[in-house]
Amino acid sequence: MSYYTEIIVTPKDLVNRTILQANITVQRSNDVLLSATVYSAQSKPLEGAVVQVIKICGRNRINIGYVITNQDGEFAISVKKSNLIKYELDIYGPLIEAE
Numbered sequence: 001m002s003y004y005t006e007i008i009v010t011p012k013d014l015v016n017r018t019i020l021q022a023n024i025t026v027q028r029s030n031d032v033l034l035s036a037t038v039y040s041a042q043s044k045p046l047e048g049a050v051v052q053v054i055k056i057c058g059r060n061r062i063n064i065g066y067v068i069t070n071q072d073g074e075f076a077i078s079v080k081k082s083n084l085i086k087y088e089l090d091i092y093g094p095l096i097e098a099e
Contacts, residue, residue, distance in 0.1 A: 005024055005025065030080055031081070032078070032081045033076055034079055034087070035075065035076035036075060037074050038073045038074075039073060045071075045074070046073045046093070047069055047072070048069060048095065049068070049094055050095065051091050052066050053067070053077055053079070053088075054089075055085055055086075057086075064077070064087075065077070
């Protein structure tokens with residue numbers, strides 16, 4: 001994702017307030033964040049699962065890369081959005097079992 005905005009909240013900003021209001025502006029982008037949670041057959045979040053991301057454009061299949069789920073079974077990856085592109089996610093069990 002090529003656009004980024006940051007806001008810093010200091011203790012001074014919170015003095016005598018129960019609500020802090022801020023306006024944040026981010027430019028429009030052609031990127032989208034794909035995020036999901038991988039679960040085991042026992043419906044528990046699966047740490048260390050490998051997710052392969054493949055971009056499909058017509059007959060072309062391009063391996064974008066791999067991500068690994070965190071301790072809560074979650075992963076995220078940024079991809080381009082387009083009406084001409086599909087994404088395939090292949091998910092593999094953990095290479096190393098969590099203790």
